[in-house]
Amino acid sequence: EVQVVESGGGLVKPGGSLRLSCAASGFTFTNAWMSWVRQAPGKGLEWVGRIESKTDGGTADYAAPVKGRFTISGDDSKNTLYLQMNSLKTEDTAVYYCATEGYTYGYHAFEMWGQGTMVTVSS
């Protein structure tokens, strides 16, 4: 079964750090572009960033609000994607989803989504 499963969410104080994980199975992780998308409570979807597959160069890109604070990486040996979040702000409070990007259909479509993990930034 093809799936991605996020973990690592929780409560953290402003200025703190947190690392999210996304375990992938059922597809060739080494060939996949992977993205993180977040959704603040009661709000819409927001793209956070992506990492290209190693075969395509492994470059990471980030949305402006998180650039310089968040880092996306992947461990091909563990089929796991990570999101390292530093200098967290209250506005980073959201459900964080990982998703494949363009793996099956191309065209920067987000195809397989996890169930999400909640991150709350509060003092």
Place this chain on the structure above:
Amino acid sequence: QSALTQPASVSGSPGQSITISCTGTSSDVGGYNYVSWYQQHPGKAPKLMIYAVTNRPSGVSSRFSGSKSGNTASLTISGLQAEDEADYYCSSYRSTSRVVFGGGTKLTVL
């Protein structure tokens, strides 16, 4: 970075058709055929419904269709059903390698 513009809400009766618009710029919607649409039920993860402007993933009903004209993309749902009631989001690739989402549209089936 500004989100793509969607109407906050639309509604329709069972059996009717509705269209949701998604307006961007020549740097995103108008410049690339990389528009996707997602359906999200409360408390659930989004689900891909349309990719590359007009294409349906395997398993998605043919009642869902997509189109684009200039800087505006559209999602049409025909033969509305109660289960279609959900939030819908568009997304587009944007120059500078990023992706941008619309603000979302709440569909109510009357």
